[in-house]
Amino acid sequence: MTNMRLPSIEQTGIGVIVPCDMVLDRELWRWTPADVSLHVTRLPPTPTTVTVETVTLMGDHDLVAASVAQLAAVSPAATLYACTSGSFMRGLHGERALVAAMQAAGAAAPVTTSGALLAALGQVGAQTVSIATPYDEAISLRLREFLEEAGAGVAGTHWLGLQSNIGTVPYDVTADLIRKADHPDAEAIIVSCTNLATYDLIEPLEAELGKPVISANQGSMWAALGLVGRAAAGPGQRLLDHDRVASPLESRRR
Secondary structure (H helix, E strand, C coil): CCCCCCCCCCCEEEEEEECCCCCCHHHHHHCCCCCEEEEEEECCCCCCCCCHHHHHHHCCHHHHHHHHHHHHHHCCCEEEECCHHHHHCCHHHHHHHHHHHHHHCCCCCEEEHHHHHHHHHHHHCCCEEEEEECCCHHHHHHHHHHHHHCCCEEEEEEECCCCCCHHHCCHHHHHHHHHHHCCCCCCEEEECCCCCCCHHHHHHHHHHHCCCEEEHHHHHHHHHHHHCCCCCCCCCCHHHHCCCCCCHHHHHHC
């Protein structure tokens, strides 16, 4: 027994706050290296119909602070608010206010999915993008406005028009959505919603379309892991091919 080499049990923790109807917890783990643990908690129950009103409610500071408090006992080294629409609905100022509210509630190194997507665009050097979303038109156009407010050009936007059951959308439907969203002028494609599965689509679609495909979950995990000095695991995915791991949010402050 004394000669056994046992693996270290030391783990770096990342707190993850997701909407109450999130079903893709396991997808987040696919980007996570072995020495990092995700401590996932859910926002307090809200209506699960995906409308402008409900996703705006998911970004309510008091609701998010309650979820931050749920994570306090495990002292995560970074805290991710993993909801795209909930973090872009109030615009760029609203996203920054949400980060500040998380920090005020005790979150270490807070980051939102929408903030992570902006940082990811900086990392791959994309100034003009296309947008693919599962949402309805109203929410999709809010994302367009958010990206434009942050300085990105938007060449095209395509959406599925869903207000429920986003977590059950099959890969072939999502792949078709991304292809339809692509535009010759787009240097990257943003794929919104953390409840939309994308892990296995990113590498083949990047090869097919010849540009980065940055999904909400991929960007979220890249940013959160970068804040704790770790690289996300996603072989062949362009966002993750860059050498720099530390301070991924630096690019959005330029």
